[in-house]
Amino acid sequence: MAALREALEKLTSLSTPPTIDIPPSHSATYAAWSLDTSTSDFCPECRVSNPIEKYSEGDVVCGDCGLVLGDRIVDTRSEWRTFSNDDTSGVDPSRVGAGINPLLHGEQLSTTIAYTKPARTTKTTTAASGGASGRVLQRAQARTAESKADQSLLVAYERIGAFCGGMSIQNVVVETAKTLFKQIDDAKVIRGKPVDAVVAACIFLACRQCSVPRTFREVFAMTNVPKKDIGRVYKVMEKFFNKQGKGPEEAGAGDGGYKVTETTKPCELIHRYCSALKMDQRCAAVSVALAARIAELGSVAGRSPISGAAACIYMIGHLLGTSRTTKEISKVAGVGEPTIRNAYKHLYNDRAKLIDRTWLEEGKGDLERLPCA
Known part of the structure; x- marks a missing residue:
């Protein structure tokens, strides 16, 4: 009986959980950890949940004892360098290449095989350039239909x-x-x-x-x-x-659809010609207004829009006192001087209908300046 009682006392002593001496500095942290037994990032040495991710080394270490808890971690933070050849400033870094170009065929996910023939053929340069197999692979890729x-x-x-x-x-x-x-x-x-x-x-x-x-x-x-x-x-x-495409009444200005085009109008060319002739904005605006009027009246019907635009600039330039010669206008518009004069004759004959009185206000315009046709 004494032997049996002694054996029971030994078994009772083994089933009692061991006492863990918790340092005072870690008592609060250990108490918080002990409340959540499902956590898996605690340190098996100091029993503290304080992991630190070191992306430079690719490890996860304990912040208290320094034990390595994991390795080969993936850095999910934003990238601060660029791999693009077009952007060397690093303003818009990216982990991937350029986006798919809709102007080319396919998904554009293929790999380009490069080969550079070394200046001197040695074991080191041949290995760096890929050797003979690199040249063969480049030729094979160059033959693809895509x-x-x-x-x-x-x-x-x-x-x-x-x-x-x-x-x-x-x-x-x-x-x-x-x-x-x-x-x-x-x-x-x-x-x-x-x-x-x-x-x-x-x-x-x-x-x-x-x-x-x-x-x-x-x-x-x-x-x-x-x-x-x-x-x-x-x-x-x-x-x-x-x-x-779409018709002009269905196509919007910014919907990306094709818009049915019409013949070029003189008013669409005047601004560019006036800019090349170094004429002010008022002359350009009045010339455009005159071009709209001759389109309504048909003063230069049957003539090219270039000659109509040149004649409007010639007439308004003299009207507002910023005249340009037919030679100067001819060089910019690419039309002959006789063509400009013939178109101007029709405008001069219809000057009473074409010229707005507001263009003559405050002495800025004068009909006496117009040269006789």
Whole structure:
């Protein structure tokens, strides 16, 4: 019996939980941790839940005893450096590459294989350049059909940007011209046409879509594509887009739809010509008003909008005392001096109907300044 009683006392002593001596400094923290037994980020050494994430080392350590609790953690914070070749200032850092370009084919998620032939062939330079296998892989990728299709588009886009840059055209026109080229290239409506002629026609049509029209002469002067070739391609493109797009009463200004264009009006050219002639804003505004009046009366009906715009500038310049010669206007508008004089004759004959009395107020305008036709 004594032996049995001694054995029971030993078993009772083993089932009693051991007493843990808690340091005074950690008593409050341990008490808070002991209330939530579901937590899994406590330190197994000091029994304190105070993990610290060190992203530079990729570890999670205990803030009290320094024990490493985890490794290879992923940094989910914002990135403070950029991997883009176009942005070296680091203003807009990104972890990924550029967005998908809608002007190219496919999802554009492929990898480009680069190969650079070393100047000196050694074991080190050959290994760095990828060796013979790198050259073979680059050639194989260059033969893919998708890259060839994108290559032709990139060549056309480069020409559009170069031509528009030479004509000082806004970026919105450049993007519109590229979009038009992509649409007609996908539809295969320009198969067999010269690329330069298609590019010139896209620029001409994009200028009209963006309400900054250019004449065939201006496009020809920059692209060196004959006006007849531009006109032929333009008619094919306009016929295609008129079927695919919207009418002028349905297309909004900013909905991205194609707007059916009309013939260029003289008032759309006057502001640009006046700016090139260094005429003030009042002369430009009055010239535009005069162009609107001759469109209603039909004073220069049947004549090109260029000659009508040039004649309006010539007439208003003399009326307001800021005259320009026919030679100066001819250089800017690209039309002959006799053409300007012939158009001016019709305006001079209808001057009583065309000239508004408000243009003559305060002595700013004088009919006596107008040269006789």
